[in-house]
Amino acid sequence: MKTFTSLQQIQPLLINGDLSLEELVTSYLSKIEFSKTNSFIEVFGEEALLKAKEVSSKIKHGSQGLLAGMVIGIKDNLCYKNHKSSGASKILENFESIFSATAIERLINEDAIIIGRLNCDEFAMGSSNEKSIYGPTLNPHNHSKVPGGSSGGSAAAVSEGLCLASLGSDTGGSIRQPASFCGVIGVKPSYGRISRYGLFAYASSFDQIGAFTHSIDDAALMISIMSGQDEFDSTTSKRNPPSKGPVFPKSKLSIAVPKDYLNFQGLDTEIKEKFFLDIEKLKTLGHKINYVDFPFIKHIVPNYYVLTTAEACSNLARYDGAHFGFRSSESKDIESTYLSTRTKGFGIEVKRRIMLGNFVLSAGYYDAYFSKAQKVRRLIKNNTKDILENNDFILTPTTPKTAFNLGEINDPIDMYLQDIFTVHANLTGMPAISVPLKRHSNKMPYGYQIMTNNFEEDLMFNTAKYLTEHLKQS
Numbered sequence: 001m002k003t004f005t006s007l008q009q010i011q012p013l014l015i016n017g018d019l020s021l022e023e024l025v026t027s028y029l030s031k032i033e034f035s036k037t038n039s040f041i042e043v044f045g046e047e048a049l050l051k052a053k054e055v056s057s058k059i060k061h062g063s064q065g066l067l068a069g070m071v072i073g074i075k076d077n078l079c080y081k082n083h084k085s086s087g088a089s090k091i092l093e094n095f096e097s098i099f100s101a102t103a104i105e106r107l108i109n110e111d112a113i114i115i116g117r118l119n120c121d122e123f124a125m126g127s128s129n130e131k132s133i134y135g136p137t138l139n140p141h142n143h144s145k146v147p148g149g150s151s152g153g154s155a156a157a158v159s160e161g162l163c164l165a166s167l168g169s170d171t172g173g174s175i176r177q178p179a180s181f182c183g184v185i186g187v188k189p190s191y192g193r194i195s196r197y198g199l200f201a202y203a204s205s206f207d208q209i210g211a212f213t214h215s216i217d218d219a220a221l222m223i224s225i226m227s228g229q230d231e232f233d234s235t236t237s238k239r240n241p242p243s244k245g246p247v248f249p250k251s252k253l254s255i256a257v258p259k260d261y262l263n264f265q266g267l268d269t270e271i272k273e274k275f276f277l278d279i280e281k282l283k284t285l286g287h288k289i290n291y292v293d294f295p296f297i298k299h300i301v302p303n304y305y306v307l308t309t310a311e312a313c314s315n316l317a318r319y320d321g322a323h324f325g326f327r328s329s330e331s332k333d334i335e336s337t338y339l340s341t342r343t344k345g346f347g348i349e350v351k352r353r354i355m356l357g358n359f360v361l362s363a364g365y366y367d368a369y370f371s372k373a374q375k376v377r378r379l380i381k382n383n384t385k386d387i388l389e390n391n392d393f394i395l396t397p398t399t400p401k402t403a404f405n406l407g408e409i410n411d412p413i414d415m416y417l418q419d420i421f422t423v424h425a426n427l428t429g430m431p432a433i434s435v436p437l438k439r440h441s442n443k444m445p446y447g448y449q450i451m452t453n454n455f456e457e458d459l460m461f462n463t464a465k466y467l468t469e470h471l472k473q474s
Contacts, residue, residue, distance in 0.1 A: 001023070003161045004024075005214035006164075006213075006214060006215035006217065006218055007067070007069055007070050007217075007218050008215070008217060010069040010164070014056075021053075021055055021068075022049060022053060022056065024069070024071065025049055025071060025113060025115065028115055028162060029043065029045050029048070029115070031160070031161060031162050032162050035160060035162055037137055037138040037139070037140055037156045037160055038119055038135055038153075039073070039119055039137055039147075039152075039153040039156040039160065039162060040116045040119070040153070040157065041116075041118065041119050042083075042116055042117045044114060044115060044116050047114075048113050048115045048116075051113045051114075055068050055069075064111055065109065065111035066110045066111075067111050067112040067225065068110075068111040069164075070112045070113065070218070070222075071115050071163050072112050072115065072165045073117065073154060073158075073162070073163045073166040074104060074114055074116075074117055074118060074154075075118050075124075075166070075169060076088050076118060076119065076153070077120060077123065077124050077169055077200040078103070078104060078169070079097035079104075079198035079199075079200075080100050080101070080104055080114065081100040082096065082098075083097060084096050084097075085117070086133070087122060087123045088119060088122045088132035088134060089123055089319075090346075090347075091319045091325050091341070092319070092324075092325045092326070093133065093325075093326055094326075095324060097198075099198065101197060102194075102198055102230045102232060103194055103199075103226040104198065106225050106226050106228075110225055116163075118151075118153035118157055119134050119137045120132060120149070120151055120153055120154070121149040121152070121174075121349070122347045122350050123200060123350050124151075124169055124171055124200070124202045124207075125150060125349050126149040126150045127150070127173070127174075127416070127418040127419055128146040128147075128149045128406075128409065128415065128418075129148065129149040129151075129153060129178070130146060130149070131347055131348075131349045133347070136406060137152040137156050138156070138406070139156065139181060139182060139444075140156050140159045140160040140182060141182070141443070141444055142443070142444065144405055145404060145405055145444065146406055147159075147403065148399075148418075149174060149178060150168075150174040151169060151175050151186075152178045154166040154167065154168040154175075154212050155178035155179050155186065156178070156182055157212075158182070158213065158214065159182035159184050164214075165211060165212060165218055166212045167209060167210070167212075168186070168209075168212060169199055169202075169208065170188035170426065171207050171208075172419045172422060172426050173418075173419040173421075173423060173425075173426070175187065175212065175434075176449060177398065179212060179434040179436070179447060180397075180398035180445070180449075181403035181444070181445070183436040183445030184212050184214060184436055185212065185213045185214065185215070185219050185433065185434065185435060185436065185464070186210065186211075186212050186433065186434045187212075187219045187223055187431075187432075188208050188431060188432050188433070189431050190430060190431045190454050190455045191205075191208055191235070192235050192236055192429070193208070193223070193237060193241075193455065193457070194209045194210075194223070194226045194227055194236075195209075195228075195232065195236050196208070196209065196235070197230055197232035201311075201315040202315065203308035203315070204311055204315060205311060206308055206426045206427075208426075209226065210223070216247050216435075216461055216465050220242065220243065220245045220457075220458075220461045223242060224243060225244070227242060228241050237455065239455055243458050247464075248462060252288075253282075253392045253393070253466070254290065254390065255282065255287055255290065255392065255394075256290050256388070256390075256393065256395070257394075257395055258292055258293070258294040258297075258387075258394065259292065259293060259294075260297040261294065261396045262275070262276075264420065266401070267400045267401075268401040268440075271400070271401065271402075271438075271446060272397075274438055275397055275448070278448075281470070282470075285470060292391075292394075295383075296376070296379065296383065297420070299380075300420065300423055300427065301416055301419070301423060303373050303377060303380070303427065304427060305353075305416060306369050306370060307373050307427075309353045309354070309357035309360065310357045310360050310373075312353050312354060312357050313353070313354045313356075313358045314357070314361075316350070316354055319341075319342070319345065319346075320337070320341060320342065321341030322334070322337060325345070327341050328340035328341040328343075328344050360373075380424070381427065381429070384424070384428045384430065385428075385453065392452070393450050393451060393460065393463055394424075395448060395449070396449050397421060397448060398446065398447040398448060399418065399447075400418070400420060400421065401446075402440045403444050404418075421449060424451065425449075428454075429454060430451055430454050431452055431455070431456065431460050432449055432451040432460070433449070433460055433461070433464050434448070435447050435448055435449075435450065435468055437468065437471050437472050438473045439473055448467065450467070
């Protein structure tokens with residue numbers, strides 16, 4: 001069967017009877033069965049086929065939802081009623097959710113079909129998808145390389161054509177970085193745009209649910225459907241959801257390019273050269289380029305890890321072996337239950353972040369680290385808002401380099417720096433998208449990141465469409 005890259009390709013065929021939804025789902029199931037990337041950790045085959053039959057009946061009667069024909073996978077840190085959700089961690093290995101995340105409910109209500117759950121770094125803590133109890137996910141473009149993280153399975157599955165779209169979560173770049181590495185679109189909406197209810201909390205003031213697609217119109221539609229106020233999440237915005245599309249590009253743009261990012265020592269030379277060539281091309285198309293100062297680049301990653309680990313140590317305290325999930329067989333009393341369960345249940349990266357978080361919150365260090373980091377976060381947000389007062393968006397490469405080899409990066413600091421261009425949007429709460437525009441001479445894809453002001457998703461999607469039309473490398 002033909003590999004589809006947008007819902008716009010599928011829906012007319014379903015409505016005209018030229019394509020059966022059951023055949024479409026079966027095709028995806030077959031691809032998953034023969035995939036070698038380890039993207040899917042569980043497939044809901046029979047259930048997906050039953051849902052396809054139900055949606056097919058709606059299509060015949062003209063009562064189908066907006067997402068009829070969209071087959072999606074969900075990251076393993078999202079709750080889906082009566083299905084396992086483990087966060088790729090031993091401590092929740094056999095946990096079964098009793099409710100669905102609000103974002104998932106809203107997609108299902110528009111007749112999306114969920115085909116399975118996808119691999120990720122444990123509790124969304126990682127930049128390579130190597131930190132999972134299910135083993136690493138492989139990059140579909142080169143199986144010796146990582147897909148990025150933490151939503152590596154979500155990015156790889158869409159890239160390989162195992163589903164039309166997928167859900168991920170983004171705390172510091174966990175959607176956009178793997179999207180860049182795998183050559184797909186990855187969207188992190190504004191903080192508060194989509195309910196976090198049903199998402200395993202990593203860092204509550206940073207986390208956002210987002211989407212992976214091949215089509216900007218599909219991404220815009222999914223984000224719009226998932227958006228809106230939710231009584232189960234008090235941080236959700238009352239603002240109207242962004243447009244459901246179609247997306248129309250803006251003609252003339254004012255573009256901010258942070259000089260400090262382009263001078264980052266770890267930025268790949270070829271990525272930098274091509275980026276400057278594209279900047280010149282945008283100038284010739286009549287757009288205004290403003291090179292701006294962003295003096296916080298040396299502080300942005302440390303600031304992010306002080307704040308997120310502080311929130312993580314609090315959020316992960318609930319996994320103690322007493323309430324639900326894994327409990328160590330070596331438990332003898334309450335203290336040994338906590339100690340043994342958390343020691344055996346959490347992986348090394350999760351334990352590292354829990355310990356760092358407890359340290360920065362501890363007496364004597366709170367003011368020196370956590371309190372100061374909050375002040376720096378405010379400075380970063382104010383500086384970014386100042387930049388966007390006079391510009392439509394901020395444009396950068398999504399990542400400093402293309403996907404690296406499995407096992408190549410073992411130093412935690414080096415791994416954390418893989419997110420240096422993406423954490424900016426999470427610290428400010430602003431929406432950002434990675435658009436797959438380029439291919440490196442090493443044959444690996446990479447993307448450019450567009451970041452707009454808070455709740456300006458429509459402008460973000462319109463800009464992404466424009467850059468795709470004018471800068472995409474064939």
